[in-house]
Amino acid sequence: MTAKPLLTMRGVETWYGSILALKGVDIDVAEGEIVAxxxxxxxxxxxxxxxxxxxxxxxxxxxxxxxxDITNLPTHEIARAGIAQSPEGRRIFAxxxxxxxxxxxxxxxxxxxxxxxxxxxxxxxxxxxERASQRxxxxxxxxxxxxxxxxxxxxxxxxxxxxxxxxGLAPLVVKLIFETIRELNKSEGLTVxxxxxxxxxALKLAGRAYVLVNGAVTMTGTGRELLARPExxxxxxxxxx
Amino acid sequence: xxGNPQVNPQGYPHAIRAAFWDAARAGAAAxxxxxxxxxxxxxxxxxxxxxxxxxxxxxAIAAGxxxxxxxxxxARGNFGAARAAAPAARGLPALPGxxxxxxxxxxxxxLFAFPLLAxxxxxxxxxxxxxxxxxxxxxxxxxxxxxLNIVVGLAGLLDLGYVAxxxxxxxxxxxxxxxFGFSFWICxxxxxxxxxxxxxxxxxxxxxxxxxYLAIVTLAFGEIIRVVLVNWxxxxxxxxxxxxxxxxxxxxxPFVDADNGFAARFGLEFLPIxxxxxxxxxxxxxxxxxxxxxxxxxxLPIGRAWEALREDEIACRSLGIDTVSTxxxxxxxxxxxxxxxxxxxAVKQHFINPDSFRFIESASILAIVVLGGMGSQTGxxxxxxxxxxxxxxxxxLDFLKQIFGREFDPAQYRMLIFxxxxxxxxxxxxxxxxxxxTPSIFLKEKRAISASHVKEGHG
Numbered sequence: 001m002t003a004k005p006l007l008t009m010r011g012v013e014t015w016y017g018s019i020l021a022l023k024g025v026d027i028d029v030a031e032g033e034i035v036a037x038x039x040x041x042x043x044x045x046x047x048x049x050x051x052x053x054x055x056x057x058x059x060x061x062x063x064x065x066x067x068x069d070i071t072n073l074p075t076h077e078i079a080r081a082g083i084a085q086s087p088e089g090r091r092i093f094a095x096x097x098x099x100x101x102x103x104x105x106x107x108x109x110x111x112x113x114x115x116x117x118x119x120x121x122x123x124x125x126x127x128x129x130e131r132a133s134q135r136x137x138x139x140x141x142x143x144x145x146x147x148x149x150x151x152x153x154x155x156x157x158x159x160x161x162x163x164x165x166x167x168g169l170a171p172l173v174v175k176l177i178f179e180t181i182r183e184l185n186k187s188e189g190l191t192v193x194x195x196x197x198x199x200x201x202a203l204k205l206a207g208r209a210y211v212l213v214n215g216a217v218t219m220t221g222t223g224r225e226l227l228a229r230p231e232x233x234x235x236x237x238x239x240x241x
Numbered sequence: 242x243x244g245n246p247q248v249n250p251q252g253y254p255h256a257i258r259a260a261f262w263d264a265a266r267a268g269a270a271a272x273x274x275x276x277x278x279x280x281x282x283x284x285x286x287x288x289x290x291x292x293x294x295x296x297x298x299x300x301a302i303a304a305g306x307x308x309x310x311x312x313x314x315x316a317r318g319n320f321g322a323a324r325a326a327a328p329a330a331r332g333l334p335a336l337p338g339x340x341x342x343x344x345x346x347x348x349x350x351x352l353f354a355f356p357l358l359a360x361x362x363x364x365x366x367x368x369x370x371x372x373x374x375x376x377x378x379x380x381x382x383x384x385x386x387x388x389l390n391i392v393v394g395l396a397g398l399l400d401l402g403y404v405a406x407x408x409x410x411x412x413x414x415x416x417x418x419x420x421f422g423f424s425f426w427i428c429x430x431x432x433x434x435x436x437x438x439x440x441x442x443x444x445x446x447x448x449x450x451x452x453x454y455l456a457i458v459t460l461a462f463g464e465i466i467r468v469v470l471v472n473w474x475x476x477x478x479x480x481x482x483x484x485x486x487x488x489x490x491x492x493x494x495p496f497v498d499a500d501n502g503f504a505a506r507f508g509l510e511f512l513p514i515x516x517x518x519x520x521x522x523x524x525x526x527x528x529x530x531x532x533x534x535x536x537x538x539x540x541l542p543i544g545r546a547w548e549a550l551r552e553d554e555i556a557c558r559s560l561g562i563d564t565v566s567t568x569x570x571x572x573x574x575x576x577x578x579x580x581x582x583x584x585x586x587a588v589k590q591h592f593i594n595p596d597s598f599r600f601i602e603s604a605s606i607l608a609i610v611v612l613g614g615m616g617s618q619t620g621x622x623x624x625x626x627x628x629x630x631x632x633x634x635x636x637x638l639d640f641l642k643q644i645f646g647r648e649f650d651p652a653q654y655r656m657l658i659f660x661x662x663x664x665x666x667x668x669x670x671x672x673x674x675x676x677x678x679t680p681s682i683f684l685k686e687k688r689a690i691s692a693s694h695v696k697e698g699h700g
Contacts, residue, residue: 053559079561091556093549104549107542108561155561 003030006159006191007052012061014044014051021047023215024061029159034185034192036206036223038199038236044215045195046088049163053085054078066158080108084157086148088164088195094137098128101136101147105154114154121150124180142173149177153184160184162194166201174198178205199236203227211236260315268308275303352525356518365514372514376521377589379629381582384528386609386621388578391535393607394616395544396571397551399456402443402463403606406436406576408470408598410583415483415593416476425489429584436580437573439466444572448565451554463603470595482594489588491519520589527585531578532618538574547571548616608659612666614673623674628659 007029014022021044029035039045051058054075063071070078079085084105093101102121106114122129125146131139136147145165152160162181166174178201184190196202203209203223211219211232219226226232280300286292355376359368385407392400410432417423417431447458470477477483488496496503496516503519504511538544546567549557558564587593609628613620635651635658642649666673 055558074563075558076561076563079559085559087556087559091553091559093552093556095552096545096548100545100548103542103545104557104562105560107546111542151560 003032005029006031006033006066007193008062008064009052010062010064012048012051012058012063014047014056015059016047016056021215022051022058025212025215025217027210027217029191029193031158031191032185032189033208034181034194034206036202036209037193037195037212038197038202038209038226039212040235041197043212045197045212046163047215048212049085049088049161049195052078052083052161079155082156082158083161084152084155084159085161086145086152086163086165089167090144090148092136092139092144092147092151095135097133097135098139098147099132101151102128102154105151108155117154117156121153124153124184125150142169142177145169145173145177146180149180157190159191159193162192164195164197166196166198174201181205199232200227203232256315260312263315264308264311267311268304271307272300272304275300279303349529353522356521360514360518365512369514369517372517372521374633375630377517377524378633379626380521380524380528381586382606382609382625382629383622384524384531384582385579385606386613386625387528387531387535387618388575388582389606389610390613390616390618390621391538391547391578392571392575393610394621395535395539395551396547396568398568398571399452399459400572400575401456401460401600401603401607402466403459403575403579404598404600404602405443405463405466406440406579407583407586407602408466408595409436409439409576410580410585411587411593411597412470412477412483412583413580414584414587415486418487419483419485424493425487425584425588426492429581432584433577433580436583437577440573440576441569443576444569448568460600460603463598463600467595467598470598477595480594480596482592482596484592486587486591486593488516488591489520489523520585524582524585524589527581531581534574534578535618543567543570608663612663612673614675617673617675620673620675631655631658 005028007027009025009027011024011026012022013020013024025048027035027037027048037045037048047056050056052063054070054073058071061071062069065078065081065083068081070081070083073081093104096104099118102118103114106117109117122132127143128146128150131143136144139147149160149162149165165177165181169177181192181194182205185192194202194206203226206223209221209223209226210217211226219229219232221229227237280296282294282296283291284294356368356372359371359376362368363371385403389400389403392398392403413432413435414425414428417428418425423431443459443462447455450458471480473479490496491503494501494503494506496513496519498511499505502511503509503515509515539548546557546562549560549562550564550567550571554564557567586597590597605628609624610621612628613622613624632652632655635655638651641651
């Protein structure tokens with residue numbers, strides 16, 4: 001890896017009360033990379049994503065973003081440092097219009113270059129432009145996912161976190177979303193760290209990937225390498241994909 | 242019902258029978274409940290003895306009314322099915338397009354003309370009641386409703402102790418003016434600042450709480466303030482309250498029958514009602530200020546952050562919004578307006594004691610906000626008129642006395658009637674009078690968001 005490291009997690013431990021959910025995880029994301037984290041239900045994928053955002057907090061270990069220790073920053077400060085998240089289950093503001101949702105995403109920048117940024121995300125997701133004054137709650141699942149990603153992009157993040165972007169979406173829509181992520185990465189050099197259950201799509205998209213089992217990283221390699229491994233195929237890919 | 246074309250002719254008599262029995266059950270329950278409340282009444286006779294009087298006809302009336310209402314409810318449900326094909330109109334009937342932009346201006350214009358109109362039409366004696374009870378009292382609640390609307394309607398924080406800040410404002414003026422001789426115009430901003438300070442003080446420890454838990458803590462806070470006021474005699478003079486609070490002045494000119502009084506200075510004949518009219522304009526301006534600030538804030542980033550916070554706190558935090566300070570500003574601003582209203586209340590009443598700041602006040606203000614449709618300014622104003630004006634109207638209904646006897650006082654039943662009104666509201670308009678939400682930013686035209694798409698707040 002020659003590129004500059006953007007995000008480094010070293011020996012991160014997260015506890016829920018007396019239960020150890022992450023058992024000392026090491027993760028590296030370099031600038032301009034797409035990194036995927038795959039794993040079964042309950043492996044700790046979402047916990048890892050949430051720990052990155054400071055809720056719950058890592059009890060041990062260090063999280064360094066762009067040379068700055070963010071392990072103990074408050075959640076909103078982490079977001080302001082340049083990490084934007086499209087959270088699991090999308091969590092868009094259902095009663096607010098698409099435009100207002102995007103405005104909330106830009107609140108970190110306090111409205112600077114809002115007009116340019118909104119045109120940019122409308123260019124990426126033309127569907128959102130058609131629905132600009134519609135309420136978030138009336139969008140379809142795929143459109144809501146687009147909105148969640150667009151909202152995250154509005155803060156001009158250095159690192160985009162995607163938590164299960166394919167959750168509950170039709171295969172065609174999943175394809176569209178993943179193509180958009182690839183395109184963003186290629187054209188703008190956006191660094192992406194995504195968590196997915198849909199291992200096949202995630203591994204095809206990602207330059208590198210980690211496999212999380214019971215709160216510990218068991219395998220790592222390029223997406224292609226992991227796709228070829230029999231144990232990965234057996235555990236995450238057999239049956240359906 | 243024979244001859245009435247029905248979709249299901251066999252089901253219909255059956256439905257009537259079911260409705261009858263259900264109504265009968267409800268009527269029986271009402272009779273049982275009414276027995277100790279209405280049927281038996283203890284009173285003192287001339288020799289001071291306690292005598293039990295039986296009033297079976299009252300119990301019968303209560304049971305009968307419940308029976309008929311329940312039956313009518315079922316009937317409506319069945320006929321309603323036939324009407325379901327027609328699209329149900331939601332929200333207020335649409336006003337003619339040309340009239341709408343004028344409506345707010347017309348209302349404000351009418352409000353400014355109202356006291357002079359009343360004085361001119363009814364004379365100084367009869368108009369006092371209209372300006373004071375129907376004008377000032379309603380406007381106080383409109384203002385309190387708008388203030389609480391920031392906390393509950395916009396930020397989605399269920400506050401059951403709002404009256405505490407009203408008390409802080411009232412006592413701030415009462416104490417500062419009687420002990421230090423501060424004038425009302427200095428105390429008004431101070432009362433607001435003090436109330437906002439207490440809002441932050443309450444906000445800090447309860448920030449982690451949500452929904453029911455927040456409601457419980459705010460409820461307790463409201464009671465703590467009142468109990469302290471009752472028991473800390475040295476500070477607040479306890480249950481006796483504070484008397485002889487200075488009257489309001491016209492920016493320094495007192496409303497008295499003297500050479501330096503308001504009437505003499507402006508070449509008018511002295512009338513006591515001048516002060517009342519001035520108070521009316523004062524509370525009108527304070528209420529309009531509250532409304533203006535709330536409407537402005539909704540369009541600013543902080544207002545949108547409140548609404549986003551009501552929708553999804555976790556999403557807010559992941560977008561870099563500082564939820565702590567966002568909640569605190571909502572609490573502090575809501576409290577500040579309650580503080581203004583409290584200072585006004587003290588100057589208007591001339592006397593305050595802790596009894597004016599009971600939980601029932603918090604509940605009434607919250608009822609106004611919920612009844613009006615959370616987040617809607619117009620709805621809250623309408624609800625305040627209905628709740629406060631409605632209570633006063635009850636006192637006027639003399640014909641009820643002819644039915645129920647001379648000692649009948651309809652105003653004593655107002656809580657019962659409000660309870661009933663609330664239940665009916667929850668059935669037919671669960672989101673309040675005006676439940677549509679207008680987007681705060683829009684492309685070409687402002688389009689209201691239909692009520693059926695608007696979810697109730699999660700608290």
